[in-house]
Amino acid sequence: MTFKTIRGTKDILPAETPRWQYVESVLRAVFHRFNYKEIRTPVFEQTSLFARSIGELTDIVGKEMYTFTDRSSESLTLKPEGTASVMRAFIQNNLGEAQPLVKLYYLSPMFRQERPQAGRLRQFHQFGAEAIGSPFPEADAEIIAMTIEIYRQLSLAHCALKINSVGCEKCRPRYKKILQAELRTIAPQLSEESRRRIEQNPMRVLDSKDENDIRLTAAMPLITDHLCEECSSHFGNVKALLTTLHISYTVDGRLVRGLDYYTKTAFELTSDELGSQDALAGGGRYDLLAQELGGKPTPGVGFAAGIERLMMIIEKNTMLNGLDVRPTIFLAAADSSSRSWVIEKTMELRSRGIAAETDFLQRSLKAQMREADRQRAAFVLVIGAEELKRQTAALKNLRVKGEREVSLADLPKILSEESL
RNA sequence: GUGGCUGUAGUUCAGUUGGUUAGAAUGCCAGGUUGUGGCCCUGGAGGUCGUGGGUUCAAGUCCCACCAGCCACCCCA
Known part of the structure; x- marks a missing residue:
């Protein structure tokens, strides 16, 4: 095994x-x-x-x-x-x-x-x-x-x-003696465990969960009365x-x-x-x-x-939700040619203090979207050859429907404003 | 440490008086939509049935041991 x-x-x-x-x-x-x-x-x-x-x-x-x-x-x-x-x-x-x-x-x-x-x-x-x-x-x-x-x-x-x-x-040694004396008188009726404790730790006898012990010790003197x-x-x-x-x-x-x-x-x-x-x-x-x-x-x-x-x-009493860490943005590559660029951009965002994630399994765009959703990222940025040429990307807010084209240079600023 | 109950896919469970290829749901992967998630449909992967012995023609199903978890005791946080 x-x-x-x-x-x-x-x-x-x-x-x-x-x-x-x-x-x-x-x-x-x-x-x-x-x-x-x-x-x-x-x-x-x-x-x-x-x-x-x-x-x-x-x-x-x-x-x-x-x-x-x-x-x-x-x-x-x-x-x-x-x-x-x-x-x-x-x-x-x-x-x-x-x-x-x-x-x-x-x-x-x-x-x-x-x-x-x-x-x-x-x-x-x-x-x-x-x-x-x-x-x-x-x-x-x-x-x-x-x-x-x-x-x-x-x-x-x-x-x-x-x-x-x-x-x-x-006062404790004094009380212990008094308690011990009392306990000895009923010792034969106590549980085995309690009997053993009379000499070693008599106060523990009063803490027993055994019903019979509890009944027998009900009237025993308590430390609080002998302080x-x-x-x-x-x-x-x-x-x-x-x-x-x-x-x-x-x-x-x-x-x-x-x-x-x-x-x-x-x-x-x-x-x-x-x-x-x-x-x-x-x-x-x-x-x-x-x-x-x-x-x-x-x-x-x-x-x-x-x-x-x-x-x-x-x-x-669960009341704690949403405590898990999640990325602010997931960068998805629309085609294989833009992958390395997407990784570079992800690292750049991270170094600017943004929680960014991307795909490391060379998955399809569809699978990347699904992953972004599962990670509960707030945004997805889709980048392909077209976007690279124009230095833009499609920014999508996963909580709402549409997406919009943003300039790559403005991205950090946009994200910091949006997440407020 | 003592007594009892439980142990089947990643997860939650089903599995008929032992009988031949161990199921479901959910999750996971892929496709339906060759640049787009959540819903839906289709397909796929995934289990040495806790481990090791034993009984039997045949064991996930019965027996034993061990391991682990849970419950009570004990103890304590």
């Missing part, structure tokens, strides 16, 4: 790239308005960077990373998410020294070896942003507001915002700011993130149009990450969002 894309990867073909470009331009515009600057980090990093930041015990690090050793036996990993790399770059390049708050965004492929499904690929694309340097709720609110704004700019409704606070190094003074007031301020910004949300005390570095604020944006892979974007605060990676203690908040999932719902 011939070569195929490997499992979980796909080609983004010319039929879809205009959509991608459109989405990218929208989100770059939003980032620009919020004054976030782009950062581009390598697609692979030392494996330990991810293990350290995401957490050794998480599913991502435990069983989903593309890890390999290079020829000098160093363990490398294709990045499974963006924050670790951005924080590494922030520390390595001392970005925090030049200014107290650094606002960055990225757009990059990510890699996770999961079983593929619609909206879940092994190479997928994420965009995201990080505000590094502010411990205050205003930064959390801005990140959330910006996430919402991107989807609003893309006219996507049916998105729901859930927020929670997962506490800090002071310390500082976390509680921070969370309260974030909520108040969201209200001020007219952003509606629901507090979900069971919301947890799959990455260990989160503290305090955690949030998730979901869509009801996506099936079970319904998370469009997620994020939160990570005040301990910088020092965990060996930098100076520096607070941060951020979010990440998947582009493929976004594409899926944009396609469902």
Whole structure:
């Protein structure tokens, strides 16, 4: 058999790239308005960077990373998410020294070896942003507001915002103990998966989708009721700011993130149009990450969002037409003697900034016309021996019926006027 | 990673209880109009029926394995 894309990867073909470009331009515009600057980090990093930041015990690090050793036996990993790399770059390049708050965004492929499904690929694309340097709720609110704004700019409704606070190094361990104690009392009745999590990551038990688990844990204490003074007031301020910004949300005390570095604020944006892979974007605060990676203690908040999932719902709500690139003019040769001249003229128009196309298959005039129509060119210029002699050509507007004779010398000027 | 469903021209699909040259629509190419598109008409090209085994006189149709996609779980963007 011939070569195929490997499992979980796909080609983004010319039929879809205009959509991608459109989405990218929208989100770059939003980032620009919020004054976030782009950062581009390598697609692979030392494996330990991810293990350290995401957490050794998480599913991502435990069983989903593309890890390999290079020829000098160093363990490398294709990045499974963006924050670790951005924080590494922030520390390595001392970005925090030049200014107290650094606002960055990225757009990059990510890699996770999961079983593929619609909206879940092994190479997928994420965009995201990080505000590094502010411990205050205003930064959390801005990140959330910006996430919402991107989807609003893309006219996507049916998105729901859930927020929670997962506490800090002071209150979370305390809460975990309380929760664990409660969970142990009902452990025998819980699903196998949940039972395993009681010791390793008890908060995830509350996030189980197993109906029986949900019923059994309905009355369990929630982190939101056990936050310390500082976390509680921070969370309260974030909520108040969201209200001020007219952003509606629901507090979900069971919301947890799959990455260990989160503290305090955690949030998730979901869509009801996506099936079970319904998370469009997620994020939160990570005040301990910088020092965990060996930098100076520096607070941060951020979010990440998947582009493929976004594409899926944009396609469902299709409103994007005519985004494909098309030539302004197609130059057709009426006979073989004028072909070389037509190519020359095409190149000339191109160098003057006009999108011009011509025939490269030595086809009949009829076939060239058909091609021009298929390419959805605005104009066709027909040139043959007669026209060459007189230095004119028949200019035809494909959207209307007639054609007119124009002077070849005037063509660039005519085109720039007409396309207005 | 676990369980289930699916896999036929470029694309969307049909293919009768296994039976001899695998079809349609659309797209593509050409002609009808030897200097002109979109409509219409005519003709043509295009498939080792996901891959590899097996059962059978005979397999697109049945069985097995593998591969890929999809759905749920898991996880998450």
